[in-house]
Amino acid sequence: MDTLKLQRDKDHPDDGLRICVNGVSFREIVRKHEAAFAQAEGSPNVAGAYSELSPPSVATSLRGKPNEHDLENDQLGRITLLECECGAPGCWPLLMTISIGPSRVVWSDFEQPHRRGKWSYNGFGPFTFDSAEYEQALRNIEDIRLGPSAPSPSEHWLVVVFHRGFRDGANGRDRLEIPLGGSVEPTVPSPPRNLHADPDHDTWRLGYLTGWRMGASDRQLSGVDEPGACGLIREVGERMVLDLLRNSGLIGDRRP
Numbered sequence: 001m002d003t004l005k006l007q008r009d010k011d012h013p014d015d016g017l018r019i020c021v022n023g024v025s026f027r028e029i030v031r032k033h034e035a036a037f038a039q040a041e042g043s044p045n046v047a048g049a050y051s052e053l054s055p056p057s058v059a060t061s062l063r064g065k066p067n068e069h070d071l072e073n074d075q076l077g078r079i080t081l082l083e084c085e086c087g088a089p090g091c092w093p094l095l096m097t098i099s100i101g102p103s104r105v106v107w108s109d110f111e112q113p114h115r116r117g118k119w120s121y122n123g124f125g126p127f128t129f130d131s132a133e134y135e136q137a138l139r140n141i142e143d144i145r146l147g148p149s150a151p152s153p154s155e156h157w158l159v160v161v162f163h164r165g166f167r168d169g170a171n172g173r174d175r176l177e178i179p180l181g182g183s184v185e186p187t188v189p190s191p192p193r194n195l196h197a198d199p200d201h202d203t204w205r206l207g208y209l210t211g212w213r214m215g216a217s218d219r220q221l222s223g224v225d226e227p228g229a230c231g232l233i234r235e236v237g238e239r240m241v242l243d244l245l246r247n248s249g250l251i252g253d254r255r256p
């Protein structure tokens with residue numbers, strides 16, 4: 001059985017969360033495996049050229065759900081565990097499959113999509129964890145909050161999903177050439193396929209409806225320098241999203 005530990009750098013709390021497997025940084029484990037492939041193509045430095053994800057993204061991805069990095073790429077079924085050093089979603093992600101069972105959690109099926117068919121991860125993993133210990137490691141990071149009013153990782157994730165819906169709703173309305181502020185109600189399409197069940201689906205729908213009603217589309221935004229000055233809304237503030245989610249019963253009340 002493998003062991004998982006998640007560590008935050010106390011001196012750099014905004015940095016990604018370090019994922020340690022069997023006491024070793026997972027990024028280092030990956031680097032060792034990729035070294036021979038990177039060497040063979042003459043760029044040894046690309047081996048393990050990853051950065052760690054933020055605590056909310058790690059909490060989401062390690063539960064086998066897509067995180068904000070996965071919403072931007074089309075890697076159905078696989079989730080992003082590490083991202084490019086530059087931080088841009090999809091730029092250089094390490095993907096894997098997570099299967100979460102009642103007694104075991106297994107990480108397998110690793111891939112660097114930009115080296116598909118070239119870099120082999122055969123024999124790398126699978127990594128198998130005890131489900132209870134794994135869940136405890138995740139709970140420990142979920143207790144970390146940046147302040148009393150900062151959203152928890154799961155709330156943060158729903159804000160990300162809401163904004164994705166908001167964009168989709170604003171763009172969906174604009175594609176039909178329905179003007180902003182009109183009275184036409186949308187036919188809400190199915191949520192993106194890489195969103196799992198509820199509350200993600202309902203959150204995305206709420207974002208879609210809100211974006212349809214008040215959001216400026218990407219096309220409208222692309223033509224202006226200062227959206228606010230033109231009365232265009234790109235997205236709504238996190239606090240307002242959390243209030244909307246709370247009023248809709250999608251997240252619980254958090255009273256001191």
Ligand SMILES: [Zn+2]
Nearest residue numbers: 084086088091
């Ligand atoms: Zn990059």
